[in-house]
Amino acid sequence: MFFFKNVVMDAFRCSKYLILILSIFWRLDFAHGLRCYCNFESCPNSTCETDGYCYAATALENGLKKHTYHCWDREKIFPPGDKPIWCRKEESVDIYCCATDYCNRDYLPESNTSATAWQVLPWIMGLMVLGVCAAISLWWARRSPKVLKRESRSLFAPEDSCCETRHSMMTATIRDMIELTTSGSGSGLPLLVQRSIARQIQLVDIIGKGRFGEVWRGRWRGENVAVKIFSSREECSWFREAEIYQTVMLRHENILGFIAADNKDNGTWTQLWLITDYHENGSLFDFLGARTIDANTLVKMALSIATGLAHLHMDIVGTKGKPAIAHRDLKSKNILVKSNLTCVIGDLGLAVRHNVSSDSVDVPSTNRVGTKRYMAPEVLDESMDSRQFDPYKRSDVYSLGLVLWEIARRCGAMPDEYQPPYYECVPPDPALEDMRRVVCIERRRPVLPNRWHSDPVLSAISKVMKECWYQNPAARLTALRIKKTLANIATVDHFKL
Template sequence: MEPLRLPVLCWGTILCVSLVAAGPAAPHEEDSIMPFPVSVSKTNLEITRLCRFCDVEASTCTGKGTCEVECNKTAICPDVNEVCVTIWRKRDDNVTFDTLCHNPAHKLYGLVLDDYNNSKCTMKEKKGMGAQFFICSCIEDECNRHILFDQNAHVVAVIIVSLVPLLVMAVVVIVFFYCYRVYLQPPAPSTHKKGAPLDFSNAPIMSDEGSDSSSTLANNLNHNTELLPIELDALVGKGRFAEVYKAKLKQGSSAREEMSFETVAVKIFQYEEYASWKNEKDVFSDADLRHENVLHFLTAEERKVQRQYWLITAYQPLGNLQEYLSHNVISWHDLWLLGSSLARGVAHLHSDQTPCARCKVSVAHRDIKSSNILVKKDLTCCLCDFGLALRLDSSLSVDELANSGQVGTARYMAPEVLESRINLENIESFKQADVYSMALVLWEIISRCSAIGEVKEYEPPFGNLREHPCVESMKDSVVRDKGRPEIPDSWTSHAGIQTVCATIEECWDHDPEARLTAQCVAERFDDLDFLDNKLSDRSDSEEKIPEEIIIVDEK
């Protein structure tokens, strides 16, 4: 009987505490019951309403709690379907109210009034309106005079009081099971000796030569919350959100075995860049993203001691495409390898199917440029830097797509992105913007090919503009003047390059709908395979890339 005393005592405690906690809440809840507003359908809106109706009026409302609009005019709505609306805006230190009647069947400032069937005007914030913007709508006479920014505190209090008994019970149950495990359950035998090294013997790892392995030591360890034994070596890249280091990943199956190293790349984000790290981690974590022309991802880590977030990937010693082209003149065969692999990588991102015909979520990169493309040892490309990437899930609403904002590097932005007029109703619009950027990268590759004749020093697209052009200067050149990088006549003397140039011109068309898809570009490169075999004049590069290059990303 002795072992049963503790469970009986604990369950008695549960019953007593539950009765005490639940007892005083009942009358309080009864006093707090508020009737729900009666739902009013469109067919019941037979009498026009009275609404507060003023143009823009200055206000002292802080956007918190309850406010009363500074409008003394009451108007009869002209249409029986119209409801009362109040809009609160704050731009800098200027606060204004708009009060009006509006038919919810029509958009207001591009917004749909989807929550108007209320007796009270409860504000909801809308993003992407150029200022702090709240709007509410309701169906009672003059209901847009008093507006609510916060929910009724009394209702919140009732909910909290209602949850207290459940929380108390949960705590008591946890205490009971803790006591049971400590005092009644025998301890489980342990097979791990304190201080013994972790066994890595069954965890395969990417090597420098085979960077596309399907499983990694990184993933195995990270699932056990173990930080990888990584030693940072040298800074090899620096961008807007992070720095990239060449690093050594230590390996060894036991303490007696000689420690070996594998070379990896570590992208380090500071704590304030958490959003960018998380977005790139979430994109990389999709197993369907794996592709030979997408940078191979190992794992992601939160380094709390250093207050940093890490992404660990395969290391590509040749660096990014921009640096490679800056230091090397390439052959037609090299051009074909770089261009075709780039197109295949973008096509894989944009595709809604894997190569095995399994459904996947399409991804728009949204920052394709030569410094975000790495060159592998076989002179094929792999896409990297997915900090601005967008998963084009069909469930995304127009508002969620609009909140993604105008992102990317100005030099590589498509005309519609520069003008902030991308078609949010069609997710293909984001892919079309990627294709425009890819066309500029293909132009860069051709500009350093020996098959065009005289090869000039490397310069980026629109090289006549300053080093980091702003959106406005790019808008003048690309949108107003419809300018594009020059394609000299000498480039078309080579049959293969002539085809690639024609493809580029179709990809950077001003009309997004007229552009080719990335898959179509990849197929055109496949059709050039016979020319690659026929015209290949592959030779060693005229200049050699340095062993270590620090890359500063273009903002």
């Protein structure tokens, strides 16, 4: 029995190596660069040359499959010097990359219209060997019904379960899939599922613009999603934000829900997509500019933001633990309002992670900096020790204090008009010198209206603000302490969420 199995395995190995050697022999050519099959109009004789990879891609457009064949130059590969991250075999079945002449032409059978008999011959030989092996295996199985029955269970049960999984994926919502694959607390969907979702999304309308690119509302099987489209020069920011969102154990009800990251070739340039949950109320900045709130909503919003920040700052120890993360750009424009008026923290492109084992800080390579208006004094005067992690957390707490001030101004019977922090001291788009003068030299902070002192909720929250924006970073509250203080305000006898 064991001898027979070894013979069959040797036959398989021989056929595989024979096909590989013949393919290399017929395609080897030292006189030119890597030649690839190309179906672009700009390619002469359906051929392009590159110093990188050939690729074949399949995408869904209006319910129809579209096949693309082209060259991928080495200078466009990310990360540099390696196979493109979205072409690694274990991560995708939609994009196929290879590095021998015309190797991408044979990836999809229907596209191989110009194959010659010599190109087909290795495959015929391989199939013949496999056919002989299959016939011998069938003959042996018939002689041993018990063996056949046992092997049937092992061979077909996984296939059945795979079909069931595929069926459930076709009918599930995004939330169902996230709960199925991550138990609600993991790092997001598997990369294969991410790419599948991204290629089925239809962009509906644009809902925002920023220095990174645009944000669109998209539709996926009747569900709204937010699609953040990065420009090609912001590739590092896109990669970093996707990487942070997929940190293990990051998923939380007060952190913007990550769905997928993908790249989309629109024919002229490559779009970099980051797909997240969609919240129709938009950013906290837009919400406060259009609406006033009551004390109940004030505490609900403040507590949810503090809870999200405390989760970011917390490190969870374990084999699949979560590192502590600092946001570095916390502001009302980077906080979204959910339908129940609680908030989620988004835009993690500038976030830093704490490496506990080496006590070092993982800082992104992007040249972007935080928003000047929300920068802490130690960041403005460059006195912060960027090699330690705690200063980053304390800087986030300072920014949180300013956000709480923005929310509180819109609360009460006679709310104030919405204004950003330090609106009375600096221009609408302040320079670093403006903020440094006001915050570091003059040591000014946002003004607390007199009416807050007579309101128990506003008075309590104003005390929290003051403890967030101390000039001395070490004197500021931690995010966890702020969360507990706000939770106590929410549970007093005369005030219930």
